[in-house]
Amino acid sequence: MPRGDVNGMESGSADQTMNFSSSSSSRMDICQVTPPNSPLPPRKKLFTSPVKSPDRFIPQREPRRWRIAYTCRYEDQTVKPSTSSSLNNREDAKEGLGASQALYQRLLRNEIMGADMPDAMEENNNQENRMAAHPGIIHSTVSVQATSNFSSSSLHTCGAAGSSSLPATPTKSAKRNVFTYSPKKQSERLLTSTSTFSLSPLSEKSCQMLRQPRKIGRKIPKVPYKVLDAPELQDDFYLNLVDWSHTNVLAVGLGTSVYLWSANNSSVTRLCDFQLDNNAVTSVSWSERGDRVAVGTNKGNIQIWDTRSQERIQTLSHHTARVGALAWNGEVLASGSRDRCINLNDLREPPVYQKRKFNGHKQEVCGLKWSPDHMYLASGGNDNRLLVWSHNAGNESTPVQTYTDHQAAVKAIAWSPHHHGLLASGGGTADRYIRFWNTLTGQALQAVDTGSQVCNLAWSKHAAELVSTHGYSQNQILLWKYPSLTQIAKLTGHTYRVLYLAMSPDGESIVTGAGDETLRFWNIFSKSRSSRERRSSLDLLNAFR
Template identity: 50%
Template sequence: MKIRSVNTPASSNKTQSRSPLQEPFLQRRSSRENLDRFIPNRSAMNFDYARYMLAEARTGKENPATVSSPSREAYRKQLAEALNMNRTRILAFKNKPPTRKETILTDFALATHEAKPSKPRRHIPQTSERTLDAPDIVDDYYLNLLDWGSSNVLSIALGNTVYMWNASNGATSELVTIDEENGPVTSVKWAPDGHHIAVGLNNSEVQIWDSTASRQLRTLRGVHGSRVGALDWNNHILTSGGMDGQIINNDVRVRAHIVETYRGHTQEVCGLKWSASGSQLASGGNDNLLHIWDRSMASSDSPTQWLHRLEEHTAAVKALAWCPFQGNLLASGGGGSDRCIKFWNTHSGVCSNSVDTGSQVCALLWNKNERELLSSHGFIENQLTLWKYPSMVKIAELTGHTSRVLCMVQSPDGCTVASAAGDETLRFWNVFGTPEVAKPAPKTNSEPFAHWNIR
């Protein structure tokens, strides 16, 4: 340790810097002050202790231990035993303090490594990838003039004629042209097998065709009192909805095809959709009503009572879509004075959410690969809107049609959407992207259709 010396003026008495273990320096206060001379008394000195101290100093040890008397040593020993002072350092860790467990970091690293990387944001083209002419399409909100079968063939009704467009090779063919007195065609719907198609007519009849052989198998007559604007299949049951407000289940395997009747609408039925399980049917009408029908409650002797009668829409209900990942979830869309998309729990009949879209809702489609919903609209924008479910945040708006988008269907792989509008165009949109693994088209037994040629 360095000790700083203090310099004083020459006129003053010099002072010596203090060092450890030295007695303090005594200054003479005055030359006239009388002090007794110090005469050491050697008889009082302990020369043995002095020699001991000198010997310890020569060994180079700092702070040598003092020699203690036997009584003091006994006291120290007793005190050490009482306080356990023979142990190692007080308030000190015997071992190294435990380090932070590495398992926390290890688990975090494993979780981070094993977690699936976030998907890159999907690019959604804002324009259609293909546009086809659709002349003479009937600009009628209540009709369903477009469908895409499981064999990747799209059908569209243009006036009195039903055309087929093969999406695999782009080939176009004509299926049937209806006489003027019976037309126009008011609805088309592919059977689950992708080879047979039902065609609803303005004269209340329903024709069933074999698209592969381009041959009519049978005609269902006496089903409705006026045009048939909505069709849907439930295995071998063809369900039809007419302007008369009736819904009929037709078993195409037998001659007496009318097996059940659903009565609940007072105006034209414009929307029909069976759930994926085939246990529930949703129907929408021009009377602003939405009905949920349970197949198990169907009766052939008397009209079937609805399971739920939902009256929240304030305009015609045409757009219907069952959720592919939640069997009891149904989305419905209202017409021009309603403009809302509503979500329903079809077990309880409760509306879980309602979103005002700002324009007429013409059709709804769920994305089979993501939790998204696509809606098509009428005036003013005539757009397709992609929504994130369940937040219902707009992801994209697809424009191009110059008139209301009447119909909208989905390709079998769930990627491409086709829309038909009053501007007489058919547009294809790559809006749902490409799935990681394309699901094969469902296979159905064609045996129930063997007797469709019953007249």
């Protein structure tokens, strides 16, 4: 064929190629035709090896970017209504999946990057604990990068084929303290003896991590085991309408009546009703023996009722406004009112009269709690102040400690049963903090921002843990570990502020009440530790009263 025809054919092909490349410009460089007169460029060889080399040449790989990502979403999926047992199984599955992903993350980090195994194992245990404490959405992404700017020490640590003269990075195991006693280490020969004949692709240290027993975390149910209707349960931050006795009976103030619910047989009894007096219940509190209930009213009267005979025993009329806080100390009843006064009444002295009166708050008193040794009374008010009073101070009516760090009303108060003189308090919506105080020295210890209104606090009887209930805007129940203040569990279910909190006599369960007119029972505290208090024979603080 003539050259002109060839050129014409080539030009036509080029035109067709250009027309095609105009529709897809990204392929223009691939479809271009090389003129026949121009010699073909020599093909570049990426790698060459010597001709007389006895072994084949293995090229050095270019640095790569490793990326392993996984995402598990639970909240995006539609959850069908199910029973509490299925919900618990789903939560257990989430916790197990989170722990497995944490273990895989540590294993991958060791195999690719050669991380220090003691650090990886410690980080694995810590992350498993965090996964167990915060199950739910898990968005974990492990990014392992190998770049060309690695230092020689990092290459040596990663186990790359390099010179043996490279300095090794000292690890924590190499930095030993002379005065630290530790078990005898096994020799390297014993550690690597099985790896020679092992068919596993994993290193010996990774296999040791996989064989290590996994710590079983504490499982806290995320749903209540019982829910009771509580109609006319008031949504008022300054009231205390729920209390649990040592005889396992729950007292609840609903509107103008007080009801008793037995946790043993689920029987319900109405104790009293103030509808004829045009009065309302503002606070309830059980005596330490569990045979009497003190009922505070909106008009300022306090009535003492015998639960066995269901009769009113005494009536106290020392307050001029509603009584929102009550606290028993043996036969002494402390009451706090909107009239800004705190009264101590000794019910053993006939006729009953006011024994002492504390005037320290400038606004309504909404929180009262006695210390475990019965020596001090902590009071919180709407004036944002927390006061500590001495029970054996005679006629003196001045507080021994005054704390003004809160920026809102202080209703939540709790004394620690494990640390002498440790007091916890929580602030309202404008504060949102839980603060800890050493009442022996008057020193502020710690504080944590909860992000919402703190309504109630209660210490566990078996461990150094604290439960808090919250209002705006989370309406949640939180469990804290002291003194690290790490969040162990988060419980949700109430649609209104969780204003009321009481603990069961065995210390394992709590009941919460809210403005949504429900009472919810939760199993959050573990009784794994001995319920018997371990006190030293040298501790004389609780030997005398």
